[in-house]
Amino acid sequence: MKTDWNEVLQLLLNATGETLYMVLLAGLFTLLIGLPLGVLLFISRAGGLFPLPRLNRALGAVINLGRSLPFVVMLIALIPLTRLIVGTTLGSTAAVVPITIGAFPFFARIVETALDDVDKGRIEAIVAMGGDIRHVIFKVLLPEALPALVAGVTLTLVMLIGFSSMAGVIGGGGLGDLAIRYGYQRFNNQIMVVTVVVLVVLVQGVQSLGDRCVRSLAHRR
Numbered sequence: 001m002k003t004d005w006n007e008v009l010q011l012l013l014n015a016t017g018e019t020l021y022m023v024l025l026a027g028l029f030t031l032l033i034g035l036p037l038g039v040l041l042f043i044s045r046a047g048g049l050f051p052l053p054r055l056n057r058a059l060g061a062v063i064n065l066g067r068s069l070p071f072v073v074m075l076i077a078l079i080p081l082t083r084l085i086v087g088t089t090l091g092s093t094a095a096v097v098p099i100t101i102g103a104f105p106f107f108a109r110i111v112e113t114a115l116d117d118v119d120k121g122r123i124e125a126i127v128a129m130g131g132d133i134r135h136v137i138f139k140v141l142l143p144e145a146l147p148a149l150v151a152g153v154t155l156t157l158v159m160l161i162g163f164s165s166m167a168g169v170i171g172g173g174g175l176g177d178l179a180i181r182y183g184y185q186r187f188n189n190q191i192m193v194v195t196v197v198v199l200v201v202l203v204q205g206v207q208s209l210g211d212r213c214v215r216s217l218a219h220r221r
Contacts, residue, residue, distance in 0.1 A: 008182075008190075008191060008194065011178055011182065012175075012178065012195070012198065015173070015174055015175045015177065015178040015195075016174075016175060016198060016202075018092045018173040018174040018175075018177075019161065019164050019165070019174035019202070020202075021092050021162055022092050022095055022096055022099060022160075022164040022167065022172070022173070022174055023094050023160045023161055024097045025093075026099040026100045026103060026160050026163070026164070027098040027103075027157050027160055029096070029103045029104070029105050029155075030100055030103040030156060030160070031107070031153065033100070033104040033108075034103070034104040034105070034106075034107030034108040034110075034111060034156075035107070035108075035111055035149075037059065037063070037104065037108040037111070038107070038108040038109065038110065038111020038114075038115065039111060039113045039115065039137060039141070039142075040055075040059065040114050041056060041059055041060065041063070041109075041111075041112040041205060042068075042111075042115040042116065042141070043133060043137070044056040044059070049123075049133050049136060050133055057167060059165065062105075063105040063108055063109060063169065064105075065105075066101065066102070066104075066105035066106075067105045067106055067109070069102075071102045071166055072166055072169060073118075074082055074098055074101065074102050075098050075166065075167065075169060075170050075172075076170070078097060078098040079114045079170070080102060081097065082094050082097040082098060085097055089170065089171070089173045090170075090172075091171070091172070091173055092146060092173040092174060093171060094172065095164065095167035095170075095172030095173065095174070098167070098208075099160060099163045099164060099167060102163055103156055103159060103160055103163065105160065106156060107152060107153075107156045110149075110152035110155065111145075111149065111152065112177055113148075114145040114148035114149050114152060115141050115145050117145065117148060118140065118141055118144045118145050119144065122140050122144065123136055123140055123141070126139060126140050146217055147217040147218045148213050150210060150213050150217060151210065151211075151214045152213050153210065154206060154209075154210025154211070154213075154214070155210075156208060157206050157210070158203050158206055158207060161199065161202055161203055161206070164176060165179070165199060168180045168181075173199060175195050175199055177190065178191070178195055179195040179196075183195060
């Protein structure tokens, strides 16, 4: 069967747009949820700035559970929640729900690790000058950890591209859906190859941009 490349190009453009939509929207929600959770994990640990051991253990258990579940299993398990939030389980907007839930525990741990690498002397200096937790977080922790946080955001976005592709299994749209419906199910290897190439280009583009931002922030410090 001859491939109509004009149709493939249009499908590819639409699918790429849907993938970018899912990645950017899920990335925003992941940042909004994962960043404060990571900060809370750091400050609530035993011996931390605001020790709450029970809360810390509970948050850690929930985050570890979220990180341990295979994403394909999570996609299916979250169908009722997705339907409750969005009203449907099909399409790119619906796919944002499981993608975000699958990604924010990972990013929260990245934030916690980045903050853990901040020079403790700077934290002690702010506290000694009468600074409260808010000052420590916004004047020391986040600014000092910014390069590591940007690297974490880059790593998370790359992971989200993979998640968005897997969302095609449940009709989430995007490049994964294109590869499954037009490539795999129709035995069209050409579409499969083209889809993989576009995904590789997206990943390389995000990684290169992120690495450049990290280097720029590191030089400014």
